[in-house]
Amino acid sequence: MLLALTAALSFGLVIGSKALAAKKTITIKGSTTVLPIAQACAEAFMNRYPEIDISVQGGGSGVGIASIIDGTCDIGDSSRPIKDKEITKAQEKGVEVYENVVAMDGIAVVVHPSNPVNELTREQIKAIYTGKISAWSEVGGGKEKIVVVSRDSASGTFEAFNHLALDKERVRPDSLLNASNNAVAMTVASTPGAVGYIGLGYLSPRVKSLKVNSVEPTKENVVNGSYVLARKLFMYTKGEPEGLNKQFIDFILSSDGQKLVDKAGFVALK
Amino acid sequence: MKAKARRIKEGIYKGIFTFLAFASLLFLVGITITLFLEGLPIFKEVKFLNFIFGKYWYPTYEPPEFGILPLILGSLWVTVGAVLICVPLGVGSALFINELAGRRLKAFLKPLIELLAGIPSIVYGLFGMVIVAPFLQKLLNLPVGLTAFTGSLILGIMATPTVCSISEDALSFVPRSFREASFAVGANRWQTLTRVVIPASASGISTGIMLGMSRAVGETMTVLMVCGGAAVIPRTFFQPVRPMTATIAAEMGETVMGSTHYHSLFAIGLILFLITLGFNIVAELISRRYRLKLGLGR
Numbered sequence: 001m002l003l004a005l006t007a008a009l010s011f012g013l014v015i016g017s018k019a020l021a022a023k024k025t026i027t028i029k030g031s032t033t034v035l036p037i038a039q040a041c042a043e044a045f046m047n048r049y050p051e052i053d054i055s056v057q058g059g060g061s062g063v064g065i066a067s068i069i070d071g072t073c074d075i076g077d078s079s080r081p082i083k084d085k086e087i088t089k090a091q092e093k094g095v096e097v098y099e100n101v102v103a104m105d106g107i108a109v110v111v112h113p114s115n116p117v118n119e120l121t122r123e124q125i126k127a128i129y130t131g132k133i134s135a136w137s138e139v140g141g142g143k144e145k146i147v148v149v150s151r152d153s154a155s156g157t158f159e160a161f162n163h164l165a166l167d168k169e170r171v172r173p174d175s176l177l178n179a180s181n182n183a184v185a186m187t188v189a190s191t192p193g194a195v196g197y198i199g200l201g202y203l204s205p206r207v208k209s210l211k212v213n214s215v216e217p218t219k220e221n222v223v224n225g226s227y228v229l230a231r232k233l234f235m236y237t238k239g240e241p242e243g244l245n246k247q248f249i250d251f252i253l254s255s256d257g258q259k260l261v262d263k264a265g266f267v268a269l270k
Numbered sequence: 271m272k273a274k275a276r277r278i279k280e281g282i283y284k285g286i287f288t289f290l291a292f293a294s295l296l297f298l299v300g301i302t303i304t305l306f307l308e309g310l311p312i313f314k315e316v317k318f319l320n321f322i323f324g325k326y327w328y329p330t331y332e333p334p335e336f337g338i339l340p341l342i343l344g345s346l347w348v349t350v351g352a353v354l355i356c357v358p359l360g361v362g363s364a365l366f367i368n369e370l371a372g373r374r375l376k377a378f379l380k381p382l383i384e385l386l387a388g389i390p391s392i393v394y395g396l397f398g399m400v401i402v403a404p405f406l407q408k409l410l411n412l413p414v415g416l417t418a419f420t421g422s423l424i425l426g427i428m429a430t431p432t433v434c435s436i437s438e439d440a441l442s443f444v445p446r447s448f449r450e451a452s453f454a455v456g457a458n459r460w461q462t463l464t465r466v467v468i469p470a471s472a473s474g475i476s477t478g479i480m481l482g483m484s485r486a487v488g489e490t491m492t493v494l495m496v497c498g499g500a501a502v503i504p505r506t507f508f509q510p511v512r513p514m515t516a517t518i519a520a521e522m523g524e525t526v527m528g529s530t531h532y533h534s535l536f537a538i539g540l541i542l543f544l545i546t547l548g549f550n551i552v553a554e555l556i557s558r559r560y561r562l563k564l565g566l567g568r
Contacts, residue, residue: 032523032524058523059523059524060523060524060525060526061524062524062525062526062529063524063526063527066526066527144413145413147413147414152520152521152524153328153329153330153331153521154329154330154520154521154523154524154525154531155524156524158330159330168331168332170328170331173326173327173340173500173501173502174500174501174502174509174510175500176414176416176498176499176500176510177498177499177500177501177512177516177520178499179494179519179520183495186399186400187414187416190399190400190403190404190407190415191407191413191414191415191416193413193414194414
């Protein structure tokens with residue numbers, strides 16, 4: 001009788017602790033650029049630690065950082081560093097936002113495969129995107145008009161390109177808007193006079209990538225810093241990461257995690 | 271006792287169905303209130319006229335600029351183009367089905383055209399992006415194939431089933447006595463068609479056209495994919511444009527809730543809502559006028 005009771009009790013305890021353990025969750029929100037990294041790492045992490053549940057959502061870099069400040073997520077993904085405005089907002093709420101660099105990303109400038117142009121300087125890219133140059137002949141190409149393809153101005157890739165290549169000047173208003181990296185690649189692949197920009201992970205033989213300032217957009221050149229259109233990808237946390245957050249971010253930074261980063265089409269840190 | 275139970279039962283049923291009838295009204299009111307609540311705050315920061323007539327849309331820059339005239343014109347151009355395509359196509363095929371096609375051909379054609387309405391808009395968008403745009407670009411030697419015309423063409427095809435189906439219904443509702451009377455006084459088929467049948471069904475046909483227009487102006491996925499998305503005031507049909515719906519769809523996913531940009535997207539939705547409301551009111555007025563003229567008034 002007593003034995004049965006103890007057995008039942010300990011059994012209940014085991015179930016109870018299991019249920020408790022299953023409640024360990026990490027909520028990740030933010031940049032759609034970082035999303036594939038977060039997702040791949042979350043899956044591998046949950047396979048390794050089945051008791052931890054990770055929910056990954058998109059929303060954009062602004063949403064990721066805002067959610068950290070509001071406390072509605074544990075990790076906020078961002079494809080750009082935090083803005084001064086956001087730091088002020090965090091300070092007002094008494095939140096210290098901690099920056100973790102988890103990977104790097106390069107932005108490649110792409111044209112139609114039939115385009116004779118092989119390289120552009122950063123200045124030429126800026127002139128094309130702001131509307132000062134509008135014919136390929138001005139940069140050593142054919143007679144066609146340049147069709148400027150850009151991203152929706154709320155996307156992280158746009159923000160990074162705008163910052164890295166255009167010094168935050170306005171993109172010409174008649175530039176084409178596409179809502180994703182793939183859509184840009186598709187438009188450029190079917191438009192002989194087009195120029196566009198996409199993440200390195202989205203390069204394919206359907207489009208031709210250009211050298212920028214005579215440097216090829218390759219992973220090596222992004223890591224060694226010689227390619228100028230490169231950026232860091234961040235996961236922000238409230239204060240220095242600890243507990244589960246630390247466990248997860250350490251996993252991404254481990255060699256296994258960085259392999260997943262590479263597989264997702266981004267540039268590993270090591 | 272039994273009668274009382276029945277009365278209670280009837281009361282309950284009546285209550286349920288009254289609620290159901292008013293449910294859609296509830297949604298309409300809810301959506302309208304949300305649009306106003308989320309859209310109006312933008313006008314604290316941007317003057318209403320500057321918002322409507324501003325020529326530049328740079329919502330994420332410092333300082334931002336919120337001018338939606340290029341977006342409104344983008345929507346209107348694409349819609350007008352779509353109407354120019356779907357009205358002849360839709361009304362023409364309705365006339366053929368109603369007047370010329372035999373019973374078998376009609377039984378085959380009408381469901382087939384209505385099937386067009388069942389194709390998801392993203393499939394139309396893919397078709398336009400991958401096949402129609404490159405084709406037009408080569409054919410007309412344009413710098414880029416994603417233009418207002420491409421959008422109009424695809425939207426026109428999408429709206430055709432709506433126009434055709436409603437027009438055909440309207441044509442078939444014309445009482446047989448109207449035609450018989452017309453033939454009796456010696457009119458031929460063409461005269462009967464143009465002077466009796468079409469005027470008698472004009473209210474239905476114009477309702478169909480208006481609904482087709484509403485479909486075109488509110489369509490989102492397709493225009494996002496095939497119109498190119500340049501936020502400039504269009505000068506020709508063969509240049510990229512950015513309709514209002516495409517702007518909301520492309521940018522809403524990545525704006526911060528509660529920001530000025532977020533409210534401005536809701537304000538665009540509000541303007542769009544007012545435009546389609548205008549369409550529907552005009553459609554209702556036209557349909558009433560024709561009914562009265564023909565003595566079919568309620």
